[in-house]
Structure formats: structure tokens, C-alpha cells
Amino acid sequence: MSASASELPSPLLDAYLSHPARSRTDELVDGDGPRRHAEGLAATIDAMGLAGLLAARAEAAGLVSDEGITYGAADSGVREPWLVDPLPLPLDASDWASLERGLTQRAVLLDAVLADLYSDRTLLRDRVLPPAAILAHPGFTRPADRIPAARRRQLVLTATDLAHDASGTWRVISDRTQAPAGAGYAMATRRIVSRVLAGLHRSSDLARLRGFFHAMTGALLDAAPGGSETPRVVLLSPGSASETSYDQGFLAAMLGFPLAEADDLVVSKGRVWLRAGDTLDPVDVILRRVDALLADPLEFRGNSEVGLPGMVETARRGAVTVVNPVGVGVLDNPALIAHLRPVAHALLGEDLLLDSPTTWWCGQEAELGHVLANLERLVVKPVARTGGPAVRYGWLLSAGERDDLARRIREEPWAWCGQEPIELSTAPVVTPTGLEPRRFVLRTFGVASGDDYEFLPGGLGRVAASTREHTVSSLAGTLAKDVWVPASAVEGSEPERVRPRLTLARESALPPRVAHTLMTIGRFAERAEGTARLVKVADDLAEDFSARPGSWGAAASARLVDAVARITRIERWYAESSLGYLTRVALDPRARGGVHHAARRLTSEAQEVRDLMSVDIWSVFSRLERTLASPPDEEDALQPLLADVLESLLAYAGIMAQSMVRDSSWAFLDAGSRLERARHTVSLLRHTMLEPAPGPTADLVADAVLRSGESIITHRRRAASGTGPATATESVRQLLVHDPANPRSVAHSLAALAADLRMVGDERLAGQADAILADVDALADAAPDDAAERLHQLAAALEGLGERIAARHFVRQATRRTAETWSTPRQVG
Structure with missing residues (x-):
């Protein structure tokens, strides 16, 4: 329900409503006034005025600097500050509840796909999924085949990028399961916005974020192989040069697990150990933030300096659980999105609750012809996210660039997908000239909890760097949005649960x-x-x-x-x-x-x-x-x-x-x-x-x-x-x-x-x-x-x-190899 035009609370919103860059679906306003669940935010905008909002924006930037929140690492080693827009983005309670149901189904489905692809592969044998779309994907890693799962859910952590389309329907843009990043940034953004808009935050009954991190702690401890009385978990990081190093450090501090690099760990006697002074402490669970292809030099890229040699074999022997498991990158595959509807019927017997824009995998003749014939209006994605060409937007390419892209697609059709573009919703951003509508994308975060999944209420919002950008890309620069979900929208909202831990016999020394x-x-x-x-x-x-x-x-x-x-x-x-x-x-x-x-x-x-x-x-x-x-x-x-x-x-x-x-x-x-x-x-x-x-x-x-x-x-x-x-x-x-x-x-x-x-x-x-x-x-x-x-x-x-x-x-490891030679045969059928 919208307010009438005569009830518009401020000239700022009046100008925002008539802004030419506003999408048909906007997260703040609908028709001629603010959305009902955003009325509190609209009143705050009215009370603060442009001068107050700009002061809040400056305060947010100062707090980001004070807390050292950074993203990315330039060649010079200077990290860029995390950019936060002070205006939160409220979500309707029913909208979030519906979205959470769809995300839960999607996480359960992807977990089932992962289990099938690395075991019986019935989806490939029955041609529900085209084998070439999976087996040719670099995320499908044969060394991960038939690694035993410590618990029912192999996909412990999941992230999904979504957006409202022109009709206001949530659409899944992509899945992020390889090493989901951003939950720490979401918490940091909440802390910033809650301080610069303290009055609005205190008066809003919001679902708290900390419970999600407690759930993650419990999930990681529960993922330990059987027989471990005092599970030890480490977060494996590629180091401070990683573009998400802040997120990793923040997450480690929130969870209470040590941040470890490859040099801090060693594989010996079929186990992973944390080097602690003169001793070695056993490691039961590795929360992996290193990409799979770099995670184990013995199984993947031999020149990796950030991976742990022998880690995959210890997981294969059931001596350590890797979260998320190597091989999960096959789920971050646009070709999978193109076939997810029949997959949901095959594995769950259900219709998808969350759909994606129509996607065509070019590895099939008819789909290839459609993509090539409509290149000028489609979003063209490589199936491999890293190490290859970036996403192309056909309408932004010159004729020569489209011809070159068509040639590349014909040469390797299995490596490309075409996707129907969607008109992303917009959200307001504070600028010196007033409120500007920017394209909005939501990243959600889930963690396995028993047979189910729990989600970070709201997730992390991101908006485009300017009104000229019709997509939201980190490469082009984005601003973070704190996404607010009412406490009533989170089912079973209750005091935070703390999983009891056994006391260690001694405190570990430092690597x-x-x-x-x-x-x-x-x-x-x-x-x-x-x-x-x-x-x-x-x-x-x-x-x-x-x-x-x-x-x-x-x-x-x-x-x-x-x-x-x-x-x-x-x-x-x-x-x-x-x-x-x-x-x-x-x-x-x-x-x-x-x-x-x-x-x-x-x-x-x-x-x-x-x-x-x-x-x-x-x-x-x-x-x-x-x-x-x-x-x-x-x-x-x-x-x-x-x-x-x-x-x-x-x-x-x-x-x-x-x-x-x-x-x-x-x-x-x-x-x-x-x-x-x-x-x-x-x-x-x-x-x-x-x-x-x-x-x-x-x-x-x-x-x-x-x-x-x-x-x-x-x-x-x-x-x-x-x-x-x-x-x-x-x-x-x-x-x-x-x-x-x-x-x-x-x-x-x-x-x-x-x-x-x-x-x-x-x-x-x-x-x-x-x-x-x-x-x-x-x-x-x-x-x-x-x-x-x-x-x-x-x-x-x-x-x-x-x-x-x-x-x-301070002696570092002189050589990066395991202390024994593996002999376990591996066959992928």
C-alpha cells in the first residue's frame, strides 16, 4: 500500500520518485510514495534532509576508516576502503519469509546435486544434465570424487546473488559456493549503519545477525569427523593479500577459530596438523577460503603457494572435513542454472520456488543458434568464473566486438551461456545532489543446520557505482547496503544458542x-x-x-x-x-x-x-x-x-x-x-x-x-x-x-x-x-x-x-610437500 502524492514526506522523496533512472521496481518507493515497510526510513529521510544525510554519509566513511574495513588489494598493496551508503534497505517481512523458503529449497537442491555429481552421477547418466556441461567445467574436480561426507549436508555454506526484476519477483543471478565471502562485510556494514542512524535502528525491531554466526560455529564443529572429542577448526586463508582479507579476519574473530595460512599447517601421518610452537595440534575441520584449484598442490596446481599439500587425501581418508569441500565450484556454473528446473524434479520432486533469468547453454545446438542469433540483446557468460573472459553485455558491444565474441563461442560452445537480461530494481543512494536510484543486488548467506539451512537475516546489499551502470559489479565499484529484516520475519526467532564446547587440556601455542x-x-x-x-x-x-x-x-x-x-x-x-x-x-x-x-x-x-x-x-x-x-x-x-x-x-x-x-x-x-x-x-x-x-x-x-x-x-x-x-x-x-x-x-x-x-x-x-x-x-x-x-x-x-x-x-616450512607418499587409487567412472 502506498501513500498518496499529497502525503509525500519530503522534497527529497518527491525528486526521487520522478528521477529518470528509477527502475519500474524500486526498493524504497512504489507508485507515488514509500512502500509500507519503508515508511520509517522515509520519515527519517524527511527529518534529516539532505544536509543530515550527507553528514551521515561522511560519518559512515569515517567509521569505515576508523575500523580499517577494506576490500581488494591494489598492486601497491594499498587496500580500498569499503564503501557504505548510510541508508538501510528494509525488506517486507512476508517477502523475506518467502525468499528464505526459496533459498532453503535451493540450498538443499544444490547439496543433493553436489552429492550426486561426486558419487553415482545419476543426473549425468540419465541425461538430466548434459555431461559436457559438468565434466568440462573447471569446477568439477576429479580428485574430489567419493570423498566421504562427515554429515548429511556436504554443502555447509552457501551464498546466492539475487535481484528483484521489473515485476518485483526475486530472480537468482548466480550461486557462490566455492568459498562464499561477504558475511563479515554484512556484519560490519550493520555496525556502521546502526551508529550513523542510531535513532532509526533503535526504533526498528530487527532480526539480529549474530545468531547466524553462532549457527556457523555449531555447523563447523558438527562437521568434524566422528571420534573427535574436542574438534579443532581453522579458517584457511590465502593471506592478507586476498581481496577479502578483512572479511576473513572478521569472520575468524566472530567464530572464535584461528586464521591459518598454508605455512601454519602440515600433513603428516594421514592427518592435518596446526604447527604450534614445538608441537603439532590436530585439525578436524578446515573452513576453506582458498579456491579449490589452489587448495592442494599435490592434486591441483602444483605451483600454488597458498594451498596445503595432502589436504585432499586427508579428506578422502575421513581424517579432516573441508568446508566447503573441494569440487563444490561445479555448482557455480551458469550451465547448471539452465537445467535446474528438471534437476529439481529429478532430485526433490518439486518445482523451483526461486527461478533465474532464462538461460541457454551453448553446448547444445539449438541453444547455440538462439544465443548467436540474439547476441546483441543477451547477457553472455562464460561458464567458468575465474581465469577466463568476463561477462559480456551484448547491447554494449560494438559490431566488431560481437563478431569476435561469436567466433569465440563457436570455437568453444560448451564454455558459454546466454542469459535473458532483467531490469534490476533500484535503491536510493545519498549523493551531494540528493537521492539517486542505483541498481540493487542482494547476496544472501546460508549455513547447514542439521537437515535444514539457516540464513543471515537480510544478507548484504550492493548497489551500482552510478546511475549509468545497469549491472552491479565489484570491478566497476559498488556501495554496500545494510539490509533490514523484521524480527517477526525470522521463523523461530529466539535467544542466541551457544553450542557447548569441551575444554582443551592445554592452550595451543602459536604457529x-x-x-x-x-x-x-x-x-x-x-x-x-x-x-x-x-x-x-x-x-x-x-x-x-x-x-x-x-x-x-x-x-x-x-x-x-x-x-x-x-x-x-x-x-x-x-x-x-x-x-x-x-x-x-x-x-x-x-x-x-x-x-x-x-x-x-x-x-x-x-x-x-x-x-x-x-x-x-x-x-x-x-x-x-x-x-x-x-x-x-x-x-x-x-x-x-x-x-x-x-x-x-x-x-x-x-x-x-x-x-x-x-x-x-x-x-x-x-x-x-x-x-x-x-x-x-x-x-x-x-x-x-x-x-x-x-x-x-x-x-x-x-x-x-x-x-x-x-x-x-x-x-x-x-x-x-x-x-x-x-x-x-x-x-x-x-x-x-x-x-x-x-x-x-x-x-x-x-x-x-x-x-x-x-x-x-x-x-x-x-x-x-x-x-x-x-x-x-x-x-x-x-x-x-x-x-x-x-x-x-x-x-x-x-x-x-x-x-x-x-x-x-619463526622457522617457516622449507619445502611444501607431504611427509608421506599417497597410494590411494582414484577412479572417476
Whole structure:
């Protein structure tokens, strides 16, 4: 039921109703007013006006940046921010309930197809499906034949892209079963929109999303092979270079399962194991986000660097369950869509509740002729989604391009499908000129739950990048929409169910890759902070004495700038001023050893272990990156910028210290920080305090070193009370080297490092840290003439300890092959 024209709530909706790009079916309005289930959204649009909506859009973009939500990975390694439109998209309760029934039937049907194609293949033998449409598809993987299913449903996870057509009927555009991505993005989008439209969100009784992830956790645990008392699940990721790395990390954190890469796993004795310190922990279920053709170099592409050799054979032996199983990619096949109606009758004895646009598979003579004769008006799809040509829209091709496409189809007719185009519905998007209608596609997510399937209420909405786009393609750029489903539309809506888990006898150690990444994070966080403090002090001296060459202060400033160059190893250009050089050390992201470079590495490394990081940390990283990416207008304006940098780094340190459990994860993170701080302090002393300086210069340098080491206040307090040396020069060695109570001292760092090593069970290296600490204590009684040699030895000892930690805990797998030779015969009939 629609509102009358006189009841239109705002000029924004009035203009939207008359927009020439609006489709015959629109998700917000119908006829002359808002749809009944969207009246609350229409009222919010009216109340906020364009200025309020644009503010909400800007706030959403800021929250995306703060939370580090990204999609894709450019060649430069810079990920693009996830784009969110602030307006949610409400669905009618009855519409969602009907859609959910159709999705359930489709998931059950696809699961039955999968089981048949890799067992008896009755669909092929009875010619319900043309054999060439299946056997020639790259998603049909013969090594997956007859792998036993741990539970009734082999298709544990499913995703489906749908759209409303011009009549308002849901149409299935494609199925995504290979490694369904996007549920994490849907949850992240909900979190953003619920904050920027908090009032509307609170007043709307919406189905919650978290229950879906609880269902997924239960489904993965239930998928474990029989006999496993404490199932262990890992999410196998291709790594942070994956375009959906955020989604993978978010999903791992939501489910509570570790994010693993191929190097973290090994196949031995017929099982998959997670490398955990000195031990191997058995793995029962692998949630696979690596494409099947890359998942096992022994069975598929031998040059894959992201697959686990032997994984398929362990699944064949029933020792591990892979979710979704390799071979499931055959379902992501437009040729299957063309024959799904008779398949539904053959397997379920039912009519399809959800249909697709009419599709013709070109592997059959009549269908080939139809597609070639109507090429200018059809959507032409390759049956293989990856590694081949993209979808073509016949009406957008030139005559020459259509001729070339026709030639390619004739050469390999089995590799192509033609599909009747549909007019996608539109949904409103906030723009500076008002609301614009954009084409809309919905991706739904399902998970097997016993014999049935549960679906994420609403799923993830995506809209086209502009009104000129008549399709929704990630390559062309899309915006995300939060899709709202009333709680009443979700059958059996009830409090979230938590599946009880048995307690493990011990907590697992970390895989070498993860341990190394955490220690690297600690190192670069400390390097960024230590360098920023040193540059800030050196810049302060340079500003004070740059106009007074030949003064004691100018000499002290020169020594500090020289120390910056020696510690960071960033070359100073000919005739470059001290202030210009220090600005470059702080802000040039290409300057290895500088502040910006260290901060960028810190963020990049944190992306590798997103599932272990506090959600609050990303806003700190975002603020840090914005600060460093905004150079001051003048060379003498570096001080406030560095103060902001240090504020962000201290916020990072505080969040990590207060949010991480004191386990092996914390131990490696803290160990990196402690070792780097000790190294930096020793290097600072070697390059500032050893060479004699005339007059007050020595005290000025010592004062600067204490300020850089955040110990100047302690020195002054002790000097005033008579409990410490009276001069800064004398305090440097005491406070920054020997004082066990000063968290900035070498002694304190080494003691903490030894405790970290004991926390990970490495008593031998902890003892070596203790031995270095004993040498530091002996340094207190060393003659001044011996200080240079002692500091040199201390630097070498710290370097050696770091190398031994790496050799002991961070060894990656040298070869990528299984520990035994498989001999199980495989025949595909």
C-alpha cells in the first residue's frame, strides 16, 4: 500500500520518485510514495534532509576508516576502503519469509546435486544434465570424487546473488559456493549503519545477525569427523593479500577459530596438523577460503603457494572435513542454472520456488543458434568464473566486438551461456545532489543446520557505482547496503544458542608465522615511537639553535641530528637543512627507518593477524595514518604533528596492554617491543654519549637523550631530592641503562623480555636474556674508557638474541610437500 502524492514526506522523496533512472521496481518507493515497510526510513529521510544525510554519509566513511574495513588489494598493496551508503534497505517481512523458503529449497537442491555429481552421477547418466556441461567445467574436480561426507549436508555454506526484476519477483543471478565471502562485510556494514542512524535502528525491531554466526560455529564443529572429542577448526586463508582479507579476519574473530595460512599447517601421518610452537595440534575441520584449484598442490596446481599439500587425501581418508569441500565450484556454473528446473524434479520432486533469468547453454545446438542469433540483446557468460573472459553485455558491444565474441563461442560452445537480461530494481543512494536510484543486488548467506539451512537475516546489499551502470559489479565499484529484516520475519526467532564446547587440556601455542608477525608488530610499534620521540627532541633543538650557528646548542643539535641519521640509516641529502631532514625522517613513507615507514609496517603487519587484534585498535591506526599523511605547511610545524603521532602510538600501547590476555600472543608482541626498545636505547647512547663534547654541549645532549627516553622528569625529581645524580650526563647511564624500575631502561626491557620468553616456554633463551642483563648490571661499574666497547658488545648481544629467537620460533616450512607418499587409487567412472 502506498501513500498518496499529497502525503509525500519530503522534497527529497518527491525528486526521487520522478528521477529518470528509477527502475519500474524500486526498493524504497512504489507508485507515488514509500512502500509500507519503508515508511520509517522515509520519515527519517524527511527529518534529516539532505544536509543530515550527507553528514551521515561522511560519518559512515569515517567509521569505515576508523575500523580499517577494506576490500581488494591494489598492486601497491594499498587496500580500498569499503564503501557504505548510510541508508538501510528494509525488506517486507512476508517477502523475506518467502525468499528464505526459496533459498532453503535451493540450498538443499544444490547439496543433493553436489552429492550426486561426486558419487553415482545419476543426473549425468540419465541425461538430466548434459555431461559436457559438468565434466568440462573447471569446477568439477576429479580428485574430489567419493570423498566421504562427515554429515548429511556436504554443502555447509552457501551464498546466492539475487535481484528483484521489473515485476518485483526475486530472480537468482548466480550461486557462490566455492568459498562464499561477504558475511563479515554484512556484519560490519550493520555496525556502521546502526551508529550513523542510531535513532532509526533503535526504533526498528530487527532480526539480529549474530545468531547466524553462532549457527556457523555449531555447523563447523558438527562437521568434524566422528571420534573427535574436542574438534579443532581453522579458517584457511590465502593471506592478507586476498581481496577479502578483512572479511576473513572478521569472520575468524566472530567464530572464535584461528586464521591459518598454508605455512601454519602440515600433513603428516594421514592427518592435518596446526604447527604450534614445538608441537603439532590436530585439525578436524578446515573452513576453506582458498579456491579449490589452489587448495592442494599435490592434486591441483602444483605451483600454488597458498594451498596445503595432502589436504585432499586427508579428506578422502575421513581424517579432516573441508568446508566447503573441494569440487563444490561445479555448482557455480551458469550451465547448471539452465537445467535446474528438471534437476529439481529429478532430485526433490518439486518445482523451483526461486527461478533465474532464462538461460541457454551453448553446448547444445539449438541453444547455440538462439544465443548467436540474439547476441546483441543477451547477457553472455562464460561458464567458468575465474581465469577466463568476463561477462559480456551484448547491447554494449560494438559490431566488431560481437563478431569476435561469436567466433569465440563457436570455437568453444560448451564454455558459454546466454542469459535473458532483467531490469534490476533500484535503491536510493545519498549523493551531494540528493537521492539517486542505483541498481540493487542482494547476496544472501546460508549455513547447514542439521537437515535444514539457516540464513543471515537480510544478507548484504550492493548497489551500482552510478546511475549509468545497469549491472552491479565489484570491478566497476559498488556501495554496500545494510539490509533490514523484521524480527517477526525470522521463523523461530529466539535467544542466541551457544553450542557447548569441551575444554582443551592445554592452550595451543602459536604457529611460527603468527608468532613472527606479533613480534614484528611489537618491534615496529616501538620503532615508530622511539624514532618519533628522538626526532621530536632533535627538531626542538634545531628550531631553538638553527639561527645561532657556533653556539653550544647548535653543536648539541648537530649531534642529535647526526644520531638520527645513524640510528635510522636515512641518508641526509646534500645541503638539506636539519629541519627539512627531520621532517623527511618523520613523514616520508619511503624512508626505511623513519616514523611513517614504521607506522605503515605496523598497520600492515596487524592486518595479517586481524583476528587477534582488539577492534578498537583500527581507529588508532586510522588516525595515525591520517596524521602522517598530512605534512605541515612549514618546517617549523613538526612538533604538534609528532605530538599527535605519539598520542596515537601511546593509545595503541594502552589498548594492547589492557585488552590482550597474558598468553603466548601477548608474549611475542611484548617481546618485540622490549627487544626493540633495548636496541634503540643502546644505539642512542652509542651515537650521542660516547664522544666528548666541550662546555655545556654535553649536558644539552644528555638532557636531550633523557627527554627522548622519557626520563627527564625522573632525573629532575631525583636530582632535586638528592636521590640521584645532579647532572643529566650522570643520570643517562643510570636511568636508561641500569635502573630496573624505569620501563625505559635496558635493564627493565631485558627483564621483561626474559619473562616473555618464559611465558612461551623457552627457558633456554630466557636464560640468555638473563645473562645479557647480568652484563648490563656489570656495565654500571665499568670505567668510562670501556663504555664504548661495552655498549658495542651489548648491541651485538641484543642482535644475536633476536636472531636466536627467530631461529627458534619463526622457522617457516622449507619445502611444501607431504611427509608421506599417497597410494590411494582414484577412479572417476
